[in-house]
Amino acid sequence: xxxxxxxxxxxxxxxxxxxxxxxxxxxxxxxxxxxxxxxxxxxxxxxxxxxxxxxxxxxxxxxxxxxxxxxxxxxxxxxxxxxxxxxxxxxxxxxxxxxxxxxxxxxxxxxxxxxxxxxxxxxxxxxxxxxxxxxxxxxxxxxxxxxxxxxxxxxxxxxxxxxxxxxxxxxxxxxxxxxxxxxxxxxxxxxxxxxxxxxxxxxxxxxxxxxxxxxxxxxxxxxxxxxxxxxxxxxxxxxxxxxxxxxxxxxxxxxxxxxxxxxxxxxxxxxxxxxxxxxxxxxxxxxxxxxxxxxxxxxxxxxxxxxxxxxxxxxxxxxxxxxxxxxxxxxxxxxxxxxxxxxxxxxxxxxxxxxxxxxxxxxxxxxxxxxxxxxxxxxxxxxxxxxxxxxxxxxxxxxxxxxxxxxxxxxxxxxxx
Numbered sequence: 001x002x003x004x005x006x007x008x009x010x011x012x013x014x015x016x017x018x019x020x021x022x023x024x025x026x027x028x029x030x031x032x033x034x035x036x037x038x039x040x041x042x043x044x045x046x047x048x049x050x051x052x053x054x055x056x057x058x059x060x061x062x063x064x065x066x067x068x069x070x071x072x073x074x075x076x077x078x079x080x081x082x083x084x085x086x087x088x089x090x091x092x093x094x095x096x097x098x099x100x101x102x103x104x105x106x107x108x109x110x111x112x113x114x115x116x117x118x119x120x121x122x123x124x125x126x127x128x129x130x131x132x133x134x135x136x137x138x139x140x141x142x143x144x145x146x147x148x149x150x151x152x153x154x155x156x157x158x159x160x161x162x163x164x165x166x167x168x169x170x171x172x173x174x175x176x177x178x179x180x181x182x183x184x185x186x187x188x189x190x191x192x193x194x195x196x197x198x199x200x201x202x203x204x205x206x207x208x209x210x211x212x213x214x215x216x217x218x219x220x221x222x223x224x225x226x227x228x229x230x231x232x233x234x235x236x237x238x239x240x241x242x243x244x245x246x247x248x249x250x251x252x253x254x255x256x257x258x259x260x261x262x263x264x265x266x267x268x269x270x271x272x273x274x275x276x277x278x279x280x281x282x283x284x285x286x287x288x289x290x291x292x293x294x295x296x297x298x299x300x301x302x303x304x305x306x307x308x309x310x311x312x313x314x315x316x317x318x319x320x321x322x323x324x325x326x327x328x329x330x331x332x333x334x335x336x337x338x339x340x341x342x343x344x345x346x347x348x349x350x351x352x353x354x355x356x357x358x359x360x361x362x363x364x365x366x367x368x369x370x371x372x373x374x375x376x377x378x379x380x381x382x383x384x385x386x387x388x389x390x391x392x393x394x395x396x397x398x399x400x401x402x403x404x405x406x407x408x409x410x411x412x413x414x415x416x417x
Contacts, residue, residue: 012039013375017200020102021045021083022090022111022118024052026156026182027216028140029079030189032110035196036082037368037377043102043393044083044384048415051087051386052076065359072355072385077363079189080383081353086394087387087415094413096121098398103132105397108196112140115150125211135209136199138192144215154216156182163220168227171242188219244303249295250274253332255307256315263310263318264328268292274327278309353382390416 017040021032029044029052036042046052058073089095100123103109109128111118118124125137139145142154160166160178170177195212203209221228227238230246238246243262245251250271254263265271268291275284283289283305288298295302310318315331322329333341339350348367355363368377394400394414408414 010375012037012378013372015039015375017041017108018106019043019108019110020099020106022099022109022113022123023140024112025054026079026185027188027192028110028112029054030186031138031140031192031196032083033079033081034189034193034368035108037370037379039375039378040108042083043106043389044080044085045090045099046085046087046386048087048089048387048412051085052080054079055386062355062358062363063360064357067359070357072357072363072383077365077383081365082378082380083384084381084389084393085384085387086390088390089413090121090123092411092413094408094411096123098394098414099123100128100131101398102393103128103135106135107200108136108138110138110140110192110196114153115141115145129209129211133209134203134207136196136203136212137209138196138199138212138214140188140192141213141215143217145213149217156184156216159184159216159220163217164224164228165220168224168238168240168246170240172240174240174242176240184216184220187223188214188216191219191222244299247296248292249299250303250306252303254318255311256313256318257311258314260332261310261315261318262330262332263306263322264330266328270327271295273325274322277321277325277327278306280305280309351379353379355382356388357385385417387414387416390414 014035017035019032019035019040019042021028021042022045023029023032024046032042032044044052054076055071055073057075059069060074061069062072062074062077064070088098090099099121111123116124119127125139128135128137141150142159143149143152157178160183161176163184165183166176166178169179192212192214195214199210199212227246230236230238241252243253248266251264251266252262253260263274265274271289271292272281272284275281283302288294289302319329319331331337338344344350347369349369350364351367352362352364354361363382365382367379370377391402391405394405394408395402400408405414405416409416
C-alpha cells in the first residue's frame with residue numbers, strides 16, 4: 001500500500017482525482033505532472049521492458065552509488081514526478097483488461113497514441129464512453145484527430161517548423177531557428193491541462209464526461225500570439241528580429257563593455273529615463289525617437305546610436321543603475337546563475353526528491369511555479385522507476401492477490417519489483 005499522506009501538508013487542489021496516463025515523451029507527461037503537482041493521483045502506464053521512450057534519452061543519466069549511469073535519464077526526470085508507474089502490456093488481452101478495470105476508479109485518461117491506435121485494444125473513447133460516461137478522455141497527437149495530416153506523427157522540431165515559430169526566431173540574416181527546449185510539446189501539455197480542468201468543471205455541473213482532442217500543431221499556432229495577430233491584422237509576413245522585439249524599440253539585447261544585458265523599455269517614459277541615464281537626453285526628446293511609433297520607423301539608426309552608448313560601460317553599471325530608476329533591464333544568466341539566483345532560490349524553483357537509484361539518494365528537479373494560498377502544490381515522489389508501483393496499484397485498486405500478480409508477471413503481462 002502507498003505511504004500514508006503527510007497530514008501536516010494541505011491536500012492539493014486536485015486531491016481525490018485519479019488520472020490514467022497512457023502518454024509518453026513530453027506533451028502528455030508535462031500535462032500529467034502538472035496535475036500530479038496539484039494533488040491528483042497519476043498512474044503512469046508503461047510498456048514492460050522499455051517504458052517511456054525518454055528513459056533512454058541521455059546522457060545525462062542519474063548516477064548510482066558507484067558513479068555509473070542508471071536507466072533514469074534527466075529528460076525522463078523533467079516531466080514525471082508525482083506519478084506511480086504501472087508496467088503492463090496493453091497488447092496482451094489481459095493487459096488491456098487491466099487498463100479497462102482501472103478506469104472504474106479513474107476520473108481522467110490521457111493518451112498520445114497515433115490516431116486510432118488504442119482502438120485495437122478496445123481502449124478508444126468510443127469503446128469506453130458507454131461504460132464510463134463520466135470519464136474525461138484527452139487525446140494528444142501531432143495534428144489532432146481530424147484533417148489531412150491527422151495520421152502523421154508529430155515531433156516537436158517538426159511542429160515548430162510547420163507551425164511558424166521558426167520563421168520568426170533567429171537573426172535577421174541567419175537561418176530559421178527552433179526554440180532550444182521542446183516548447184511545442186510543453187505548451188501542448190499546458191493547453192491540455194487547461195482543457196481537462198474545464199472539462200472537470202463541466203462534469204461537476206452536469207455529471208457528464210467528454211472527449212478532448214488536442215494537437216501539437218494547433219497549439220503551436222495558437223501560441224504565436226502577437227506575431228500571428230500582427231500578420232492577420234496587416235497581411236505582412238513577420239520577419240526575424242533576432243533578440244529584438246517586432247513591436248517595441250528598444251526592447252532587446254544590448255552590448256556592454258564586458259558582456260551583454262537586456263534592455264526592455266515598455267513605454268515612452270521608460271525610454272526617456274534610459275536616455276537621461278545614458279547621458280543622451282536629446283535622444284529621448286528627438287521627434288524621430290520620442291514615441292514608439294517613431295522608434296519603430298527609425299529602428300536601425302536609433303539602435304546603432306544606443307549601442308554606441310551602452311558598450312562604453314560595464315553590465316553592472318546598466319543593470320544596477322537602470323533598475324534604480326525603474327527602467328526594466330537584466331542580465332543574461334546561464335543555468336548555473338539561474339539556480340543560484342536569490343530570487344529563484346527564494347521561490348523554490350529547484351527542488352530535491354529522494355530517489356532509490358541515485359547514488360546521492362536524491363535527484364534535483366525544477367520546481368512548480370504555481371503558488372496557492374490554501375492548497376499548495378506538493379512534491380510527494382520522484383519520477384518512478386519502470387514498474388515501481390505495479391504490484392502496489394494492482395493490489396490497491398483491483399484487489400489482485402500476490403499469486404494473481406505473480407502469475408501475470410510470469411506470463412509477461414506486467415512487470416514490477
